[in-house]
Amino acid sequence: MTPSVSPGRMADAIRFLALDAIERAGDGHPGAPLGCAEIATALFTRHLVCNPADPEWPNRDRFVLSNGHGSMLLYALLHLSGYDGISIEAIRNFRELGSPCHGHPEYAPHLGIEATTGPLGQGIANAVGMAVAEARLAAEFGPDLVDHRTYALVGDGCLQEGVAHEVISLAGHLRLGKLVFLWDDNRITDDGGTELSISEDVRARFQAAQWQVIDADGHDVEAVSAALLLARQDPRPTLIACRTVIGRGLPRLEGQRGAHGGRVFAQDLAEARTARDWDHPAFTVPDDVLAAWREGAGARNRAAYESWRAARAALPPETREAFDRRHDARLPEGWQATLHALRDRLAGTAMASIEVSAEAVARLSEAMPELFSGAPDLEGPTKHKQALPAFTAENRGGRYLHYGIREHAMGAMMNGIVAHRGLIPVGATYLVFSDYMRPPLRMAALMELPVVTVYSHDSIGIGRNGPTHQPVEFLASLRAIPNMLVLRPADAVEAVECWEMALTNRHGPTSLICSRQALPALREGGGANRSARGAYVLADAQGGERRATIVATGSEVAVALAARKVLQAEGVPTAVVSMPSWEAFEAQDPEYRASVIPRGPVRVAVEAAIRQGWDRWIGEDGGFVGMTGFGASGPAEELFRHFGITPEAVAQAVRARLSPSAGH
Amino acid sequence: MTPSVSPGRMADAIRFLALDAIERAGDGHPGAPLGCAEIATALFTRHLVCNPADPEWPNRDRFVLSNGHGSMLLYALLHLSGYDGISIEAIRNFRELGSPCHGHPEYAPHLGIEATTGPLGQGIANAVGMAVAEARLAAEFGPDLVDHRTYALVGDGCLQEGVAHEVISLAGHLRLGKLVFLWDDNRITDDGGTELSISEDVRARFQAAQWQVIDADGHDVEAVSAALLLARQDPRPTLIACRTVIGRGLPRLEGQRGAHGGRVFAQDLAEARTARDWDHPAFTVPDDVLAAWREGAGARNRAAYESWRAARAALPPETREAFDRRHDARLPEGWQATLHALRDRLAGTAMASIEVSAEAVARLSEAMPELFSGAPDLEGPTKHKQALPAFTAENRGGRYLHYGIREHAMGAMMNGIVAHRGLIPVGATYLVFSDYMRPPLRMAALMELPVVTVYSHDSIGIGRNGPTHQPVEFLASLRAIPNMLVLRPADAVEAVECWEMALTNRHGPTSLICSRQALPALREGGGANRSARGAYVLADAQGGERRATIVATGSEVAVALAARKVLQAEGVPTAVVSMPSWEAFEAQDPEYRASVIPRGPVRVAVEAAIRQGWDRWIGEDGGFVGMTGFGASGPAEELFRHFGITPEAVAQAVRARLSPSAGH
Known part of the structure; x- marks a missing residue:
């Protein structure tokens, strides 16, 4: 003074x-x-x-x-x-x-x-x-x-x-x-x-x-x-x-x-x-x-x-490098190998994507000491704690925070954790509860903070808990936030690929949207991260020039594949595009985009959510099979039939748009 | 017992x-x-x-x-x-x-x-x-x-x-x-x-x-x-x-x-x-x-x-009818006349739409004892209190609730007030704070409760307060909620018309989106409620068949009109469509919709918000002038120029889409 x-x-x-x-x-x-x-x-x-x-x-x-x-x-x-x-x-x-x-x-x-x-x-x-x-x-x-x-x-x-x-x-x-x-x-x-x-x-x-x-x-x-x-x-x-x-x-x-x-x-x-x-x-x-x-x-x-600088300088080189890496928010060597191994192990396995994400967090936590997970009183349904020790007043070395029934706190605290540097927070909850944390999600996007939030229970696929817990507008409302990467994987392989995308996304938040119900295996292991381009041809048209493209995300990719089977049998060469991320696809060059979803063939999208925004990809004349309002309480399979999200409805949306000259 | x-x-x-x-x-x-x-x-x-x-x-x-x-x-x-x-x-x-x-x-x-x-x-x-x-x-x-x-x-x-x-x-x-x-x-x-x-x-x-x-x-x-x-x-x-x-x-x-x-x-x-x-x-x-x-x-x-029934039966007929009307949620005779008088009085006046809404609430409060207003610590900026006495522990007869800085409470309490029957709650806040009350907004939509929320500060038009307070994704995210009526009026007349729509909407919530800045007068008084159809031709193409349609909402309708002037001067017959409500327009018959926004002429939309969902109305090849990310801190006029939301940008978006044969 x-x-x-x-x-x-x-x-x-x-x-x-x-x-x-x-x-x-x-x-x-x-x-x-x-x-x-x-x-x-x-x-x-x-x-x-x-x-x-x-x-x-x-x-x-x-x-x-x-x-x-x-x-x-x-x-x-x-x-x-x-x-x-x-x-x-x-x-x-x-x-x-x-x-x-x-x-x-x-x-x-x-x-x-x-x-x-x-x-x-x-x-x-x-x-x-x-x-x-x-x-x-x-x-x-x-x-x-x-x-x-x-x-x-x-x-x-x-x-x-x-x-x-x-x-x-x-x-x-x-x-x-x-x-x-x-x-x-x-x-x-x-x-x-x-x-x-x-x-x-x-x-x-x-x-x-x-x-x-x-x-x-x-x-x-x-x-x-x-x-x-x-x-x-x-x-x-x-x-x-x-x-x-x-x-x-x-x-x-x-x-x-x-x-x-x-x-x-x-x-x-x-x-x-x-x-x-x-x-x-x-x-x-x-x-x-x-x-x-x-x-x-x-x-x-x-x-x-100066005393801090001296302490840092006196560290063994590997500790110093570890500390600097964490403060600089650089990812460790080998994190991708961890995910690739997981992908190859899970390829071919029917699993709920929330369980795949839980596996990814468990494996990544071994490879990345900076991962710091938590869920607002949904440890059980999200399975994201597993063997991680809890961070408590007594155990500051813990890796998992019991946030309590406090989604808003979790969202805003994760922003603070990222802004502090040194940790990568992962928060898991149900998709409908993202509304409780919308203000901090927006702030993460505005601050360009790489916060990863994993959402389970992503559609009417949750079944009997009813419309309060069934998201229909949430994909649209999360996609609306500028600088928010929204990912909805279709199977275990895509879910692991989406985790790779989430960690690669260093300048904004990621919303990883997962199913509670098991998703059939659609992809093989190995190879490049196909999800990273946002959308890709999962099953190409056969027997002639492509006459229809069915675009789908998450649990509806399987519906699209089943519809394709019907259409192919009717002689309509049909491709299925899996589209885990609109934002990543938007970032591709126009040639790639046109090759995946060309404008000539009939375009139909299927997603167990509202149509808002889909016209960007399928045009105003494209067909859309999804939700038009809130869900209902009942068994999941019944709900998909009740709301008309079925292979037959998708096939019919395609047929209705085929030119009359097209024989079948 | x-x-x-x-x-x-x-x-x-x-x-x-x-x-x-x-x-x-x-x-x-x-x-x-x-x-x-x-x-x-x-x-x-x-x-x-x-x-x-x-x-x-x-x-x-x-x-x-x-x-x-x-x-x-x-x-x-x-x-x-x-x-x-x-x-x-x-x-x-x-x-x-x-x-x-x-x-x-x-x-x-x-x-x-x-x-x-x-x-x-x-x-x-x-x-x-x-x-x-x-x-x-x-x-x-x-x-x-x-x-x-x-x-x-x-x-x-x-x-x-x-x-x-x-x-x-x-x-x-x-x-x-x-x-x-x-x-x-x-x-x-x-x-x-x-x-x-x-x-x-x-x-x-x-x-x-x-x-x-x-x-x-x-x-x-x-x-x-x-x-x-x-x-x-x-x-x-x-x-x-x-x-x-x-x-x-x-x-x-x-x-x-x-x-x-x-x-x-x-x-x-x-x-x-x-x-x-x-x-x-x-x-x-x-x-x-x-x-x-x-x-x-x-x-x-x-x-x-039985004692309650006797008390009700003993009431003077007019009191009994008033009580029954309120409990049955029927609107009183003459409420529309109040709004029509206000519309005709304000026609021709440049005003912020939040001030028009404040006037509407003040006049309606005289005609409708059931109106019960409030704002979360934004009495001044929203002007929605005016002469209304406060509802307090001491004065239960008050008409305005100081909710404090508690948007979430306001949203959820309004749901309870409507579910109780007898009052029509009106809540006013800034549009960005709707994120704080998103869970109850969704519940209002799910319960089909006619809650009216008025939002001020609807775009970068607020200027220097910066991106935290500038909505860009909120129109999209509110439009995404099933059963939510979203209204964004372009001038004082439309703002009063939107209030009429809000009170007519008895089976779901309404979001009335208002500007902080003054909007020029665009419409005359008298006549039918044109906003009620969701979109209408505000200025028709002149000097030939329509070659372009510019669709706009709120403060950007004036931008569209200025662009039209430029294009008309260049010999391009251009219509301007004001579109205060997507949902109301969607509910019209296809013929009306095609007459307002026909598919032949070039279609360009302008809205100081993100594009999501606009392809539904302008097609994937339509032009869009708006925001692609968050706003910035600076004077409002500068921001509109900075983000390219100008008559010239709109005119250019039209020109770029006119067929080469079109001379000008």
């Missing part, structure tokens, strides 16, 4: 960078940057362990701004701390196209931004995932390499969202003692006072979930700092309830509802400068204040950084 | 109906029906006010089986209580296609089934919505007509889901004193003991949220009954924590993990019959037990029912 600069002035440096930028943009949220300036100053200049010159230092403390609308707080902090990427110019261009200072923070670890935040509740859930990753990696690599804390700044909005309680409950259960939430308790939401919508004793709620709770005056840097010290001395995760005044320092809006996202004008700035005795020009940080920030947020941690 | 039949035998009647049905189906969840048999007996035979002979009696107590996998508990209860629709034959056919005894309960108030449940957490949130509806209607119609309780049976899964905390917190805040959750505290989930995933003090959590908490032995009918009496004497909602043994009465599985959803065999039934001394054949309820049930669950309430 530079004693000549008061903490109050250091906090005011945040305030005025934020106010200048928000006024200039004509848009933004002043409430949080102003209300949390002292909290952030306490954390960044006295506690947070980081190195602005090496933003991605693996052992840095993680800080997540969960109330992401307060983005200028983060940009101001990063600039003041010395992160080069957040220059004064970048801050001047806050919310302009091309500036790294986006409206809400966007994941950019090289700039010091640990997660994209804004949709409330996501950031704290990411932070819980990061804390899990830290605990797991510390157990594996030891405290010299991995020993850091995870902090999240959180507003009332984050805490009211349901996902918050899921992760609060789970973090307490897991005793994530290095996790700290700093609650901006300003008693104001966008609608007005929090008394409009909540009467809850938030402190008691956290205590019920086995957290330590500490109160602090959020505008007293010393008090917050003391609370942060206390947080270190308790084995439980800690909530620091910081009583604050929203928009503090902006006379017109301070403590008011309008401070949350209200417009800031030049007159406001003038009043604020007078009120806080801050007579520096816009976007200007006085030298002494900047020096104090650079000292507090940068130099303070030099020894810790 | 019939004193000769013990409560234990009455509970065993539930057990054996459930076991016989589950064994026969070869599938089902025995754990909850067996574990909750005494809880249900206490509630149904001593406390629940209902009339099996008139299942939809408006003033009945509501009972929601939130742990819907235990569906046989509900079917057994309804059969024993005397609901005709759930016959022994229906129970014998549990989980067979066509039986009302579906795998999970499916909304059927005429059978006594108040909500479709299964996806965990939804049922309790429905129940909270029902309790809100009761309180609101009691304030309006008085306690002689509306004065009932709402009960939900809830398992650990429901309580772990995030939506649970949202509604627990809100129910406590609203002091819904007639709401009771009966918690099946069996300490077992599908994965095993609850200690695998939770260490929370659930009782303290509810107390923190301002609930009364009572403990009871869940296998002691007297204890549960006493707790239910205590629940009535407290102004807070009540949690009765019922300690139970899962699968109680099934020796092999009792208290075990496998009891939750494990298979039941003939041998199990034999052992259970011996253990419980129940020597009656399968699907047979002894006469004395059945008589006791019919007395306890039916005759017990005869006086209450």
Whole structure:
């Protein structure tokens, strides 16, 4: 610390960078940057362990701004701390196209931004995932390499969202003692006072979930700092309830509802400068204040950084390489061989694709220590735990997390685990429950995080559990998410190939859609990964030029093959295309696509789901055999007949489209 | 009560109906029906006010089986209580296609089934919505007509889901004193003991949220009954924590993990019959037990029912008609005139469609006392509160609910409000937050509930808040939900027309998609509702036969019109089709559809969203101008240029598809 600069002035440096930028943009949220300036100053200049010159230092403390609308707080902090990427110019261009200072923070670890935040509740859930990753990696690599804390700044909005309680409950259960939430308790939401919508004793709620709770005056840097010290001395995760005044320092809006996202004008700035005795020009940080920030947020941690580097350098080469590989998210040698062996072993076996995926995870877990699996209370039906030891408060070396009945938490925590680096999370649940985790799935796609989610129970094929549990619109709704790779394998070989695709997909999430029911074996082992091209001719037309193409995915590929048999017998040369992935097929060159699904022959698709989007592949005149609404409760075979998803229906859809001249 | 039949035998009647049905189906969840048999007996035979002979009696107590996998508990209860629709034959056919005894309960108030449940957490949130509806209607119609309780049976899964905390917190805040959750505290989930995933003090959590908490032995009918009496004497909602043994009465599985959803065999039934001394054949309820049930669950309430009927009969005719109309969910006379007047007043005005919707809600609220609005902490941006008084613990006559930052709760509570009957809920939020409430949106569609959700901030048109808040895949993902009516109006007139469509849609939910930014006026007032046909020719081709059709929705209709101007000037007769609703257009006859979007002319669509599904309307060779990925942070006009959603891009997409012979 530079004693000549008061903490109050250091906090005011945040305030005025934020106010200048928000006024200039004509848009933004002043409430949080102003209300949390002292909290952030306490954390960044006295506690947070980081190195602005090496933003991605693996052992840095993680800080997540969960109330992401307060983005200028983060940009101001990063600039003041010395992160080069957040220059004064970048801050001047806050919310302009091309500036790294986006409206809400966007994941950019090289700039010091640990997660994209804004949709409330996501950031704290990411932070819980990061804390899990830290605990797991510390157990594996030891405290010299991995020993850091995870902090999240959180507003009332984050805490009211349901996902918050899921992760609060789970973090307490897991005793994530290095996790700290700093609650901006300003008693104001966008609608007005929090008394409009909540009467809850938030402190008691956290205590019920086995957290330590500490109160602090959020505008007293010393008090917050003391609370942060206390947080270190308790084995439980800690909530620091910081009583604050929203928009503090902006006379017109301070403590008011309008401070949350209200417009800031030049007159406001003038009043604020007078009120806080801050007579520096816009976007200007006085030298002494900047020096104090650079000292507090940068130099303070030099020894810790150097000591970590020395520890890493002293590692045996193979351990160092293993650690670097994990941090760089490089896959280990031989992972593909593991899958190829599995493929060849399972070729010819009729199996549920969820069981194939479970086998893949089991084998990959042997070859890849970074695999970290879990399921929300569906260990049995997804079979994805098998022999993996559980990650618990007592066993940090575990490889499988019992998420409880908390899909949303799983999705958002997996994002945090990937963003932390070092582990590859795999989550397994039922396809219908993907709706519960849709916000984090979208965030994974936006952040380009390679999260793998495996879904079982993918259609009416589940039978008697009925329409609540039978997905019909989920393939369409997952395919709709930009940058989401959706895979639906047709048999055991394809399922293993899809796992290879999932791990190869390093710049976005993968949804692997599996059946509960057994799928017949359709492919032989060996050879190239045919699924990787998205679609391929599984059975070619025989006895003449192709007159029809039946395109299918997953369990309906067998239906397509049966229909082909009927049509071939009728003298109609018919090809069957298996199409495990629209996105991968879209990425192929047009010639390949045209060779697989040419436009001349009749085109019919079959998928036990709605048609939406299929016209892209079969044209508006193509036939579609699938679902038009929700499913029903009954035995699976009966349901396929009831909804008309049968070889005969497919054959008929083809026949109806053959030109009249075609004899049969 | 019939004193000769013990409560234990009455509970065993539930057990054996459930076991016989589950064994026969070869599938089902025995754990909850067996574990909750005494809880249900206490509630149904001593406390629940209902009339099996008139299942939809408006003033009945509501009972929601939130742990819907235990569906046989509900079917057994309804059969024993005397609901005709759930016959022994229906129970014998549990989980067979066509039986009302579906795998999970499916909304059927005429059978006594108040909500479709299964996806965990939804049922309790429905129940909270029902309790809100009761309180609101009691304030309006008085306690002689509306004065009932709402009960939900809830398992650990429901309580772990995030939506649970949202509604627990809100129910406590609203002091819904007639709401009771009966918690099946069996300490077992599908994965095993609850200690695998939770260490929370659930009782303290509810107390923190301002609930009364009572403990009871869940296998002691007297204890549960006493707790239910205590629940009535407290102004807070009540949690009765019922300690139970899962699968109680099934020796092999009792208290075990496998009891939750494990298979039941003939041998199990034999052992259970011996253990419980129940020597009656399968699907047979002894006469004395059945008589006791019919007395306890039916005759017990005869006086209450008759007294309610007398009160209703004594009402002035207009009050009675108003009450009946509301309960029957009939719209009032003149509601359309209100909208037509608004349409004609706003025609010619450039406005954000969210503001038009806000105006519509304000005017409709005057004409329709049943309108009950709310927004999750977005009163300001959605403008949907206006002069409506808030519904609070103190003011039960309020018309607007501050849901807090709890979208999931809003969605699921609205389902409960509709299922209760008497109110029409309207929820307003941002389109990206629809992902947070996707599970209840799906349930509304499945239950065919006419819930209206209004979404603002519908595209990159929101500008600087960036990609987290810019929907690109949401039109596709909402259109994917079967039975969901999706509306995206292009100007003020269309927005009012869409409101008319939303209220006309009585058998499914409506998503009304609105812009934050002002939309230019495109239509005149008066005349028929053109939006109602889904799509229509807004500007016809001039100067010759139509050579191009540009189809657009919402804010992009203006872009299409500008492109048309360019093309017309180039001598290309071009029509613009406004398409506020795919679903409504799909429902038109083929001739109309072909007249609006004929296949001959070039077809180009423009929508600031992804293409998925558009090929259905423009063919695979049609042009599409829209988004291919996520948005960005910057001024809105710049973003439209940046992503190429401009009149020039649309015109170019048309030109590129005109046949070479076409001169221009």
